[in-house]
Amino acid sequence: MDAPPAVATREVVPRPVVRGAMGLPVVGMVGGGQLSRMTHQASIALGLSLRVLADATHDSAALVAQGVSVGEHTSLEDLRAFARGCEVVTFDHEHVPEGLLEALEADGVTIHPGSAALRHAQDKGVMRERLAALGIPVPAFTPVATVRDIEGFAQHVGWPLVLKAATGGYDGRGVWVVGSAAEAAEVVAAGVRLVAEELVPLQRELAAVVARSPYGQGAAWPVVETVQSDGICVEVVSPAPGLPEDLALQAQALALRLADELAVVGVLAVELFQTEAGLLVNELAMRPHNSAHWTIEGSRTSQFEQHLRAVLDYPFGDTTATAPWVVMANVLGGEDPDPDLDRRLHLLFGRDPALKVHLYGKQVRPGRKIGHVTALGPDLRDVRARARRGAGYLRDGHWPEVEQQ
Amino acid sequence: MDAPPAVATREVVPRPVVRGAMGLPVVGMVGGGQLSRMTHQASIALGLSLRVLADATHDSAALVAQGVSVGEHTSLEDLRAFARGCEVVTFDHEHVPEGLLEALEADGVTIHPGSAALRHAQDKGVMRERLAALGIPVPAFTPVATVRDIEGFAQHVGWPLVLKAATGGYDGRGVWVVGSAAEAAEVVAAGVRLVAEELVPLQRELAAVVARSPYGQGAAWPVVETVQSDGICVEVVSPAPGLPEDLALQAQALALRLADELAVVGVLAVELFQTEAGLLVNELAMRPHNSAHWTIEGSRTSQFEQHLRAVLDYPFGDTTATAPWVVMANVLGGEDPDPDLDRRLHLLFGRDPALKVHLYGKQVRPGRKIGHVTALGPDLRDVRARARRGAGYLRDGHWPEVEQQ
Numbered sequence: 001m002d003a004p005p006a007v008a009t010r011e012v013v014p015r016p017v018v019r020g021a022m023g024l025p026v027v028g029m030v031g032g033g034q035l036s037r038m039t040h041q042a043s044i045a046l047g048l049s050l051r052v053l054a055d056a057t058h059d060s061a062a063l064v065a066q067g068v069s070v071g072e073h074t075s076l077e078d079l080r081a082f083a084r085g086c087e088v089v090t091f092d093h094e095h096v097p098e099g100l101l102e103a104l105e106a107d108g109v110t111i112h113p114g115s116a117a118l119r120h121a122q123d124k125g126v127m128r129e130r131l132a133a134l135g136i137p138v139p140a141f142t143p144v145a146t147v148r149d150i151e152g153f154a155q156h157v158g159w160p161l162v163l164k165a166a167t168g169g170y171d172g173r174g175v176w177v178v179g180s181a182a183e184a185a186e187v188v189a190a191g192v193r194l195v196a197e198e199l200v201p202l203q204r205e206l207a208a209v210v211a212r213s214p215y216g217q218g219a220a221w222p223v224v225e226t227v228q229s230d231g232i233c234v235e236v237v238s239p240a241p242g243l244p245e246d247l248a249l250q251a252q253a254l255a256l257r258l259a260d261e262l263a264v265v266g267v268l269a270v271e272l273f274q275t276e277a278g279l280l281v282n283e284l285a286m287r288p289h290n291s292a293h294w295t296i297e298g299s300r301t302s303q304f305e306q307h308l309r310a311v312l313d314y315p316f317g318d319t320t321a322t323a324p325w326v327v328m329a330n331v332l333g334g335e336d337p338d339p340d341l342d343r344r345l346h347l348l349f350g351r352d353p354a355l356k357v358h359l360y361g362k363q364v365r366p367g368r369k370i371g372h373v374t375a376l377g378p379d380l381r382d383v384r385a386r387a388r389r390g391a392g393y394l395r396d397g398h399w400p401e402v403e404q405q
Numbered sequence: 406m407d408a409p410p411a412v413a414t415r416e417v418v419p420r421p422v423v424r425g426a427m428g429l430p431v432v433g434m435v436g437g438g439q440l441s442r443m444t445h446q447a448s449i450a451l452g453l454s455l456r457v458l459a460d461a462t463h464d465s466a467a468l469v470a471q472g473v474s475v476g477e478h479t480s481l482e483d484l485r486a487f488a489r490g491c492e493v494v495t496f497d498h499e500h501v502p503e504g505l506l507e508a509l510e511a512d513g514v515t516i517h518p519g520s521a522a523l524r525h526a527q528d529k530g531v532m533r534e535r536l537a538a539l540g541i542p543v544p545a546f547t548p549v550a551t552v553r554d555i556e557g558f559a560q561h562v563g564w565p566l567v568l569k570a571a572t573g574g575y576d577g578r579g580v581w582v583v584g585s586a587a588e589a590a591e592v593v594a595a596g597v598r599l600v601a602e603e604l605v606p607l608q609r610e611l612a613a614v615v616a617r618s619p620y621g622q623g624a625a626w627p628v629v630e631t632v633q634s635d636g637i638c639v640e641v642v643s644p645a646p647g648l649p650e651d652l653a654l655q656a657q658a659l660a661l662r663l664a665d666e667l668a669v670v671g672v673l674a675v676e677l678f679q680t681e682a683g684l685l686v687n688e689l690a691m692r693p694h695n696s697a698h699w700t701i702e703g704s705r706t707s708q709f710e711q712h713l714r715a716v717l718d719y720p721f722g723d724t725t726a727t728a729p730w731v732v733m734a735n736v737l738g739g740e741d742p743d744p745d746l747d748r749r750l751h752l753l754f755g756r757d758p759a760l761k762v763h764l765y766g767k768q769v770r771p772g773r774k775i776g777h778v779t780a781l782g783p784d785l786r787d788v789r790a791r792a793r794r795g796a797g798y799l800r801d802g803h804w805p806e807v808e809q810q
Contacts, residue, residue, distance in 0.1 A: 021468050062471070066473070338428065
């Protein structure tokens, strides 16, 4: 009765067997940030203990996980030593150079997502070209090397336009809106490889987050609205308010198709622009993503558990939402580098017993993501106001007035 | 606006300040079992990293937490060394001798629950005396030292009766049902201090689980039905099916009153017998308890988060249930000491995508608690059948037929 199904969508490549407690596979994650931290939290339920390759012992995940290696994600030697103790290796960021990923694969290491998928999350030029070739709507774009290239592109899309570092950007870093050739020249002078894009007249930003397993199974969460401030995600609302069902289904289908076309294994977050003309793909991330932190309490299966299921090729968990509305607000560091968070937690819990708080163990710096809060319930205005107030209070120690919208 | 309230129920004793990441208090838990493991999981969200005093590096919690000390919970030296690194010390079992708890308190260590409370969970004689003095219904009982004592007690309650080790029992160990003086003599010969109790003609067992903070705040979860097999809890149903509301409220009020009378800090589980004549208190536990594992997914605030809030004197989280019915089934070790749990998880997840699995990283031994599963939803029969099937499958690798009841 436990025979394998007759049809498998892909050939299964055997992986090395490295087992830990209870004979279960050892999963390693490169990167010790909050995504690793929360993946470790999810791994505990599955009988696992995430191994983490961290930059330093005070990294967010290194503070809470047992199996921590300190090393450089740009060192093949460090990556190889780490991979030897793991049955599967996955990532909390996209910063491992492609050549090193390929070297690990040549060693026989199982990495999920693989290098052939991950390059589309590492290089915006590669991603844009591939998506365009697949017929997936993206903003007008072109790789650019000189100011003359940019001026030529501006003749098609006008000023202002957007310049993006092809690799290495995150949280608004590596993105510049430039209004003239002179402004573009300053960016070009920095010497990074660039992609130019039209400045899309967007109505709002959405994210379609899905997961895909090696076997080819896909699972989608509701499409969310993401709210950015200075290029940093500050709020996520699930489901995206007022999104017509056909657009929501289109976004989910697009993300599932992309996961399959690119052979992603793990969570894939597709950041979208909603425009009058329809949806455009902005960015891809192939890992647990800020736009799905709400799933910890807001979905029967969190993105962190689902990512683990994916890299272990386990069937996916139920993605049903646990409430009509779920709002996650990021807690950014405020001006005080040493806030009394013990006191703030105390008072916040007194004010809102139903708010769920996640703190990442990180040193506070202005604007840095140091945690998030999640509220859920039947009334969007109430849920959103509670999430905003909670995040604002942890940031500043002031109980903010929130205009209801 | 953040002034303290005008009335506090108890004097606040200042505690030593030992801070970790983000300036948050360091919480230590004595004992490295699954309760520590799941408390660590909850601590991560609160920005903490639980420190664990474990017996061995392969203990359930020691496998997943960063700050693990290996030492003896019966060694004052080990306890003192551990406590020096903690702002608050709490427990995943009741086995630290009372004298050592008192010595730590004399050192100025903050332990929650304190020795004066914890002795009621450590010594069944002390507990029974105190509860009887408080007018709380308990089975007829008496401390016994000889077979003659037991025969005398049997003249009041009849045979069979129950003998319990006054200290150190758990999961059915240290409990004997004896039908005659000869059988009682065998138990007496073991040389442990005993309490004799009437064998209560019970309808079923219930548990009322609450939490209490140093400030005096209380919080209760719904009263649950617990199902035992060979003295081990195998299933918990929340809320207890068919329990009249007045009895549920009575059980919650009793548990909250007990928490207050005994000055418990942390989670208090009150195990109850439901009889024709009403409720009787069977046992007390002052720590996260098997009868509330269902709260991880089934309540807005889990018992593990609540226990941490209690020992940190934070206001409590919302205990609203997330579904009409929640059933937790323990996964016990089966006959095979080395089952292929990777394969079983794989197949189980395919069969029931909504079942939530928790494995404890423990070596499999027959009858040992190695994990639990939780199902929730609107239909009790369905939810219960799913939880039973899932736990049975992880135990034996067979998909059990479950009679619907």
